Amino acid sequence: MDYFGDLRRHEVKPGDLLIAGLGDENHAVGRACVAPSDLGPSIVKADCFRVRLDQSRLLHRYAAWALSSSVVSGQVLTLTRGSTRARINLEVARDIQLPVPSLEEQRRIADFLDAETARIDQLALKRRQMRNLLTLKRERVIESTLGLERAQTTDGLVPLKYLVADVTVGIVITPAKWYVETGGTPALRGLNVKPGFISTGDLVQISAEGHAENRKSRLNTGDVVVVRTGQAGAAAVVPAELDGANCIDLIVVRPGRKLSPRYLQYVLNSGYASARVTEHSVGSIQAHFNVGAMKQIPIPSIPRTEQDEIVRLLDLRAGALDLLDRKLNHQEQLLTERRQALITAAVIGQFDVSTASGRNVTDGVTA
Template structure:
């Protein structure tokens, strides 16, 4: 069979093969407040990969409550379909509920389907629904912008390619084997990225603590490092840098939020501060007005000031590339002549153990100002500080280049994987020759 559009099998709506399809409990019928430490498994969106069940991040509900929701039950071998998706995790992707799952139900935005497997097998349907052919089609039918959603009616109308049952089995066997090879290569690349992240952290720590110097060491009184070069004094940070913070002008006064021209670091900027490659922040997500600054505890900090997040996401830092204000969720240090802002930045990044030890709270963690006022740091001579920063940057450049290589590999392998799935389920790949590549067909 040939086709001008590259699809070599007939396409039919999923409803033609459905014996049963259900979604998860509606609204307040199942929320995180119902979860327990053990019981029946709750299958959530994060568990539904592209033809692969992701077993991590398991949550449960009590068996008694499971019995009340048994209409939504999942059994091993059932077809699981994602009713909600985003750019990285397409809506409509599907997988098979694994053996050993135990008692389970689907959560909202997840569908459990059972097909007439004499005509379409669950294994093949999972691959077909995870193909670009179907994800592009579903995206056009779905609602939403950032996250797209479909309901059961839309799911029933999804068009899938339908080869013969024997061809379905060959395609599924082929994709199981080929994607496993690709997944193994991606896993190796991700391990490489993890090792580079560890090397980056070790480089920073060893440099700012003098561990990589052939200088005589002394015991350290700091809780986050055991020894330091003997010639390096340890002083309260506030002796070498002016400590500060910020504020949020009143949201109930609209005039404070008009004509906003002053860069203002808020929690919206922490995402960029998490990136270990960045040293400086040149633009902020939000700005405030001069009137807002004048009528609040906010103030303008000069360019070169080091800023650290102390609430919610604790311990992330950067250097202001221009005069900026900050919200109350941050602490700032404006260095004097004795301390390089870049050296201070990397010292704060090496102190993650300290920030973990003094943060308070569980969901909304924070580090209080007295603990930040109490920070002490090693302060080598300024020429040594410059040398430390240069060594960190030189090694970071090498790490960045290797990280980019691994990132490109993962991107290409991801695209290859998706293209292979689509080509196989549409008949563009002749899987009948799979045995020649060591794949049983």
């Protein structure tokens, strides 16, 4: 509190207008809100601007909505700087132009958007809660089908190393020295691997020399790659289109003939395996999982034919839940788009907010 006293000129009080000077792909630079009444002693830091307007001309509540509209955020985007994250400074923030209707109209717009966005936000929250429940149900279905709910002892479980052909690790020592912009070999990193699938949207490439020097980390179709750092334990089967690629700081499991790659993927992404990965991960900032611990994870030892049948059942059972999750996610996206369209339409005066309902005013409006 003594230091807070020294920084009093940066203080935030309830009702102040706050503008974000930094943005990313999910959060627009220049977005704004009004400081809530229960915030408590607070200050602004760099990349967050406190604004106190002449509210006899421009209300903070209305200004926050106007700054969050598409028409203003598009304007702000043209003023941004920064190669990796959109950023504006205080001088740019001062030059943002807002539509300024009468004070009474500002109040009506703010009241309307407070009520209608709260309705949309509540619907979105319900979708997220349903998705969380689906995630829990999916985990239970997988563990039950795998028979891992009863895996409290090591009966019927064998360390992974005895069931697979090999367990190795991707490039660990200064992988960046092999990076090339074009003409190289794709290389998977931890951020490319999610539970059950591989994202190829942000692949790096390594040179022919680096690929030749790191033969042991070359990937084959059907290998299972496992994240070591960050989302430790997340596992995915290497698809045919990545056959011959390389990898960086990933554990590579080569299943061999005893294990179905898809079966192993389901096991490693289960709550049962996640608990063991967490137990054997090290690192105070990011969880880090090593090859030795991977080899020791107990895996059900069952015939390959049984594994294939379990995969078939899980594809049906988990697949139905995944389809529902995708539908709920799509609904969330539509609600987000509708919310943004509603804000923009209200701010630029496309309808009379004193007589409108948010459920019938955004048809044809582009967010």
